[in-house]
Amino acid sequence: MLTRKRKKSLPPDAKGVVGTLRLARQDDDVADLSQGEIVVVGHPDLDSRQAQALIDRRVGAVLNAARSSTGRTPNTGPQMLAKAGILLIDVTSEDIWTRLKDGDLVRIEGGHVYRDEVLVASGIELDEQRVGVDLKAARDGLATRLDSLAANATDHIHREHAMLMSGAQVPRLRTKVRGRAVVVVSRAYDDAADLKKLRRYIREHDPVLIGAGPGADVLIKAGFAPGIVVGALDHISDAAIKKAGEVVVTTASGMVDRPERLERHGMEIVTFVATGSDDDLAILLADTNEAAVIVHVGAPSSLPQLLERPPAEAAPMFVARLRAGAKIVDAKSVHHFSSQRHSIWPVLLLLLAGIAAVAVAVSITPVGQDWFDSIGEQLTDLGSWIKGLFT
Numbered sequence: 001m002l003t004r005k006r007k008k009s010l011p012p013d014a015k016g017v018v019g020t021l022r023l024a025r026q027d028d029d030v031a032d033l034s035q036g037e038i039v040v041v042g043h044p045d046l047d048s049r050q051a052q053a054l055i056d057r058r059v060g061a062v063l064n065a066a067r068s069s070t071g072r073t074p075n076t077g078p079q080m081l082a083k084a085g086i087l088l089i090d091v092t093s094e095d096i097w098t099r100l101k102d103g104d105l106v107r108i109e110g111g112h113v114y115r116d117e118v119l120v121a122s123g124i125e126l127d128e129q130r131v132g133v134d135l136k137a138a139r140d141g142l143a144t145r146l147d148s149l150a151a152n153a154t155d156h157i158h159r160e161h162a163m164l165m166s167g168a169q170v171p172r173l174r175t176k177v178r179g180r181a182v183v184v185v186s187r188a189y190d191d192a193a194d195l196k197k198l199r200r201y202i203r204e205h206d207p208v209l210i211g212a213g214p215g216a217d218v219l220i221k222a223g224f225a226p227g228i229v230v231g232a233l234d235h236i237s238d239a240a241i242k243k244a245g246e247v248v249v250t251t252a253s254g255m256v257d258r259p260e261r262l263e264r265h266g267m268e269i270v271t272f273v274a275t276g277s278d279d280d281l282a283i284l285l286a287d288t289n290e291a292a293v294i295v296h297v298g299a300p301s302s303l304p305q306l307l308e309r310p311p312a313e314a315a316p317m318f319v320a321r322l323r324a325g326a327k328i329v330d331a332k333s334v335h336h337f338s339s340q341r342h343s344i345w346p347v348l349l350l351l352l353a354g355i356a357a358v359a360v361a362v363s364i365t366p367v368g369q370d371w372f373d374s375i376g377e378q379l380t381d382l383g384s385w386i387k388g389l390f391t
Helices: 029-030 048-056 077-083 128-159 161-166 191-197 199-206 215-221 238-243 260-264 278-288 303-307 313-329 331-338 345-363 366-389
Strands: 017-023 038-042 063-066 085-091 105-109 113-114 118-125 181-185 208-211 228-231 246-251 271-274 293-298 328-330
Touching: 017 293, 029 161, 038 048, 048 077, 063 118, 077 085, 077 128, 128 161, 128 303, 128 313, 161 238, 181 215, 181 331, 191 199, 191 215, 191 293, 191 331, 208 215, 208 278, 215 238, 215 278, 228 278, 238 260, 246 278, 278 293, 278 313, 293 313, 293 331, 303 313, 313 328
Parallel strands: 017 038, 038 063, 063 085, 181 208, 181 293, 208 228, 228 246, 246 271, 293 328
Antiparallel strands: 017 105, 085 118, 105 113, 113 118
């Protein structure tokens, strides 16, 4: 939580943006900001969600301890702040978090930050013109990476045509996968957080847990034993080999270096001869072995995130997900649907409607009329008895 300190005063004619400084180390800290305050954040590639949260708090200025636009993705956060009239500065002082304190009264002018008129930090002011140029450059770069992705994907399809079309060289697993749900865990985007949110789904559906290379260690750290570990042998830890029910070693050459690591743990050497990353080969393995659904933990959640990978990795991942088709689902989507709680009121209303329909149907029969007449007489007698108690 952000703390509040007593404000000092500056001359009324002080130039630039003046306000109380707040350190927002966590996203949740933004909710405690007040209008006009100057906030320090650490958001590389400031996105629209983060920018909107700052705009909603009507802050006076934003000091970003990271690059607001790295050029990797066409993020619109800086543009949103500029259009809202909120000053944004990418601070170049590495010790900004320790040099400034929560509650300091600061003044910003020309990209410089002053406290008691002493320069304490400086940076690059991102006005609307500058962020517009950065956004256009990022969009142009994204288009170039898309062209590269298409070219590499075409090359990958030609090279691995037999495997992608008919499953050639994809090993058959001892673990029963056919018709079952599979959770593939990669050590990448939000892996631990997504896996934590899937605990209920894993408990209720008992899916096959597949660790893609270092993703096996993510599973182990979360308290799960990987049923299958897939990846290059130098990406798989001894702990993963020891706990795995089955290990599939991926190799582009067909040769496995240091096979004694597997033999030491009594593991049979199963090889998967193909090019690609641990992630996409784990998806192909599950798909070829006829998994019913493939939940991917640690998957890139957007096209820019996918394109951040080297083209030689992004293209096979794109093709693998394309081949899996409707089977593959992101972990965040599974959590959203599995965590929904349905209200009992629609069920009760439906039950009452059914009872009412049965009552109406019974009432039009001779037997039903006798029942209702009898009930009416009993209710009349009950009313008379109650009335007699008070007279």
